Amino acid sequence: MFEVKLVVQVKLLPTPEQAAALEATLRVVNDAATWVSQLAHDRRVFRNYDLRRHVYGQVKDRYGLAAQAAQHVIKKVADAYATLHAHVRNGNLSRPGSVRRERVLARPIVFRPGAAQPFDDRCLSWQLNARTVSIWTTGGRMKGVAFTASPDQLTLLAAHRKGESDLVYRDGRWFLIATCDLPDVPVRAPDGFVGVDLGIANIATTATATATGTATGTATGTGTGTGDGVRHSGKTLNAVRHRHRELRRRLQAKATKSAKRLLKRRRRKEARFAADINHTIARRIVTEAARTGRGIALEDLQGIRDRVRLRKPQRVTLHSWSFHQLGHFLAYKAARAGVALVWVDPAYTSQACSACGHVAKNNRPDQETFACTSCGFAEHADVNAARNIAARGETGWAVSHAA
Numbered sequence: 001m002f003e004v005k006l007v008v009q010v011k012l013l014p015t016p017e018q019a020a021a022l023e024a025t026l027r028v029v030n031d032a033a034t035w036v037s038q039l040a041h042d043r044r045v046f047r048n049y050d051l052r053r054h055v056y057g058q059v060k061d062r063y064g065l066a067a068q069a070a071q072h073v074i075k076k077v078a079d080a081y082a083t084l085h086a087h088v089r090n091g092n093l094s095r096p097g098s099v100r101r102e103r104v105l106a107r108p109i110v111f112r113p114g115a116a117q118p119f120d121d122r123c124l125s126w127q128l129n130a131r132t133v134s135i136w137t138t139g140g141r142m143k144g145v146a147f148t149a150s151p152d153q154l155t156l157l158a159a160h161r162k163g164e165s166d167l168v169y170r171d172g173r174w175f176l177i178a179t180c181d182l183p184d185v186p187v188r189a190p191d192g193f194v195g196v197d198l199g200i201a202n203i204a205t206t207a208t209a210t211a212t213g214t215a216t217g218t219a220t221g222t223g224t225g226t227g228d229g230v231r232h233s234g235k236t237l238n239a240v241r242h243r244h245r246e247l248r249r250r251l252q253a254k255a256t257k258s259a260k261r262l263l264k265r266r267r268r269k270e271a272r273f274a275a276d277i278n279h280t281i282a283r284r285i286v287t288e289a290a291r292t293g294r295g296i297a298l299e300d301l302q303g304i305r306d307r308v309r310l311r312k313p314q315r316v317t318l319h320s321w322s323f324h325q326l327g328h329f330l331a332y333k334a335a336r337a338g339v340a341l342v343w344v345d346p347a348y349t350s351q352a353c354s355a356c357g358h359v360a361k362n363n364r365p366d367q368e369t370f371a372c373t374s375c376g377f378a379e380h381a382d383v384n385a386a387r388n389i390a391a392r393g394e395t396g397w398a399v400s401h402a403a
C-alpha cells in the first residue's frame with residue numbers, strides 16, 4: 001500500500017556566531033568529501049567499507065573530524081558514486097563512449113562547500129521542548145541552536161523521527177531535514193466514497209455518488225461547508241499567481257543581481273502559499289471523510305497531467321505540479337487517518353452525466369455548467385465530475401476487495 005515516510009524540514013535560527021560555525025563545518029566536511037572522492041576515483045575504490053579502510057584515519061586527522069563525522073563523509077562519497085554508477089548502468093548519461101559520459105567518468109565527484117551533510121543521533125540531538133538542537137561542529141559541540149517548527153512538526157519529530165538528519169544550507173538559510181517513519185494505520189472499510197475533482201477555477205470539489213436525479217450539491221465556493229458538493233475555490237491562489245507572474249515579468253526584464261534575488265524570493269513565497277492552501281484543502285477533505293466513514297476517490301495523477309496539458313501551455317507546469325502536490329498530501333493524510341483512498345480513471349469524468357451515465361461533449365454548455373442532454377439533470381460541472389469520481393471509487397474499491 002502507501003508507505004508513510006514523512007520528511008520534516010525545520011528552519012534553523014542560528015546566531016551569527018553559530019551560523020559561522022555551521023558554515024565552517026559544512027565547508028570542512030565537504031572539502032574532506034572532495035578529497036576522499038579524489039582518492040576513491042584515483043584508486044578505483046568506491047564501496048563504503050573498502051573506502052573506510054583506505055582513508056578513515058587520514059581523513060580524520062587531516063580535517064580534524066570526529067569519528068562519526070569522518071564516517072559520514074566517507075559514506076556520503078560512497079553513496080554519491082553508487083548513484084553515479086547506477087545512472088551509468090541505466091543509460092542516463094547518454095551512450096557509452098559519448099563525450100558527456102566520458103567527461104563525467106573521467107573526473108572525480110566534487111562536493112560544493114554547502115552540500116548537505118548527514119548527522120546521526122551522536123552528532124545531533126534535539127531538545128524539542130526548547131526548540132533547540134545541539135550539534136557537532138568542527139569547533140566543538142554547539143548547544144542551543146534554535147529552530148522553528150509547527151506544532152504538527154514537533155509532534156511528528158517527538159514520536160517518529162528516525163535515523164539521520166541532513167544539515168542543509170540553501171539560499172542563505174539553514175535547515176535540518178529529518179525523516180519520520182510513520183506506523184501503518186489499518187485502512188477502515190469505507191462506507192461510500194467522496195470524489196475529489198481537481199481543477200483550476202476550483203482547486204478541489206468534493207461530492208458523494210448519490211444516485212438521485214435531483215441535485216443536492218450546494219456549492220459554496222468557500223470550502224468551509226461540509227457534506228456534498230463542496231468547492232474549494234482557487235480564486236485567491238489564482239489571483240496571487242497572476243500578481244506574481246506580472247511581477248516576475250518585470251523583474252526578468254531587469255536581469256540585475258538584485259532582481260534575480262527578488263525573483264527567487266518571490267518564487268519561494270508563491271510555492272509556500274500554494275503548499276499552505278493544498279495542506280488546508282487536503283486536511284479538510286480527509287477530516288470530513290474520516291468523520292463520515294467514507295473513502296476518498298481521486299483522479300489518477302497522470303490523467304490530471306494529460307488533461308491540463310490540453311489547456312494553456314504556460315500554466316501547465318505550475319498547475320500540474322500543484323495537483324501532484326495536493327494528490328500527495330491527500331494520499332499521506334488519508335494513510336495516516338486510516339481513510340481508504342482509490343485512484344480512478346479520469347476519462348470523461350467531466351462529460352458523463354452522474355445521474356444517467358450519458359456521455360456527450362455538449363452536456364457542458366460552458367465551463368461551469370453541466371446539463372445532461374439526455375435526462376435533463378443539471379449541476380455545477382465540477383460537482384457532477386466529483387460525483388462520477390466518487391462512483392468510480394466505489395466500483396474500484398468493490399473490484400479490488402471482492403472476496
Ligand SMILES: [Zn+2]
Nearest residue numbers: 353356372375
Ligand atoms: Zn443524464
